[in-house]
Amino acid sequence: MVWIPGGTFVMGSDNHYAEEAPAHRVKVDGFWMERYPVTNRQFAKFVQETGYVTYCETDPEPALYPGALPEMLKAASVVFVQPQGPVDLRNPHLWWHFISGANWRNPQGPGSSIENKMDHPVVHVAWADVQAYCAWAGKSLATEAEWEFAARGGNEGTEYAWGSELIPETGHRANIWQGEFPWQNLASDGHVGTSPVASYPENEYGLYDMIGNVWEWTSDWYTPKHTEDKPKACCIPKNPRGGQEAESFDPRQALKIPRKVMKGGSHLCAPNYCRRYRPSARMAQPIDTSTSHLGFRCIVRGTSD
Numbered sequence: 136m137v138w139i140p141g142g143t144f145v146m147g148s149d150n151h152y153a154e155e156a157p158a159h160r161v162k163v164d165g166f167w168m169e170r171y172p173v174t175n176r177q178f179a180k181f182v183q184e185t186g187y188v189t190y191c192e193t194d195p196e197p198a199l200y201p202g203a204l205p206e207m208l209k210a211a212s213v214v215f216v217q218p219q220g221p222v223d224l225r226n227p228h229l230w231w232h233f234i235s236g237a238n239w240r241n242p243q244g245p246g247s248s249i250e251n252k253m254d255h256p257v258v259h260v261a262w263a264d265v266q267a268y269c270a271w272a273g274k275s276l277a278t279e280a281e282w283e284f285a286a287r288g289g290n291e292g293t294e295y296a297w298g299s300e301l302i303p304e305t306g307h308r309a310n311i312w313q314g315e316f317p318w319q320n321l322a323s324d325g326h327v328g329t330s331p332v333a334s335y336p337e338n339e340y341g342l343y344d345m346i347g348n349v350w351e352w353t354s355d356w357y358t359p360k361h362t363e364d365k366p367k368a369c370c371i372p373k374n375p376r377g378g379q380e381a382e383s384f385d386p387r388q389a390l391k392i393p394r395k396v397m398k399g400g401s402h403l404c405a406p407n408y409c410r411r412y413r414p415s416a417r418m419a420q421p422i423d424t425s426t427s428h429l430g431f432r433c434i435v436r437g438t439s440d
Contacts, residue, residue, distance in 0.1 A: 137341040138439045139285045141165035143371055145292070146283055147361045148415035155415045156360055162373045163284050167435040168277065171332035171343050172256035172351060173268065175249045178239060181268050190261035191425045192238050212237040212259045213426040214244055215403060218318045224408055230317040231426075242329075242427050254331040256349045256430035262395060262422035265352050265431045274433035279355040279396045279417065280375050281434065286345040286399065286414040288338030296338055296346050296414050301406070309335055309347030309400075311412045316405035329402060329428075346412050347404065349430040350397040350420075357394040357419035394419040401428040 143162045148155040181187060191212035200208065214234045222229040236245040239259045242252075249255070260268075269275055277285065286296050293299050297308045307324040314321035326334065333343040345351075356378020377396060397420045400412040411418065420429065
């Protein structure tokens, strides 16, 4: 883990997607953060020591999802499947598929494996899985403010975590999509799909893969816009936490499934579709859903000693 010194910064953006607004100044205390997203190797150790079974490896209870189609009531997870040609970008179901048997061990579904991907970020982890891992490790998840502060690496006012150019002269800085999403993957950054952690340069705090590769869970509940705390005359909001959702989850409220904030973008973010390879970018993630491009990393709050 590396020490993130904390400080004051402008969180969010008024110049990109609506959910990133309003930009507002906040302050966060220092904390320790893992250099990399949690890898398959680390998650395998957790599972081996605890016997834990992930959310998507268990069949949903039909009574909790009234009206659900039978094919949706199976142990399954959401997987990106690349189309063979151009498709309607308004319909994500053309590339996202709910695949029975897809899980952290079999990220593309039955027949796939992580045998040669032990240093890749673990994926197909739902909110309950992340909580269980953090409890086992004696760690926590970052709030959205903590995560964004760490991702910026001390850079203020730049569009990207590393500066003003998406691809600087020094080369690619993150695992993102090159080509026309979702059907043309040029892979000019050297990777199709997830990449081993630390395949790209670290930021100024010594953190790897804060942008691209996989989205990362945060502890904050999602709201359509930032809930801007109005600062008092003397101070700036400190250690803000987003959202007001209850921690309890009742699947019978299927249309009201609580959502957490995920940050950082992934290897599927592309200039023609999802320009969320920026520190201020954010998206909502239902807590009962796991995907092939979402992982996490842990923090520990405390002192630098």
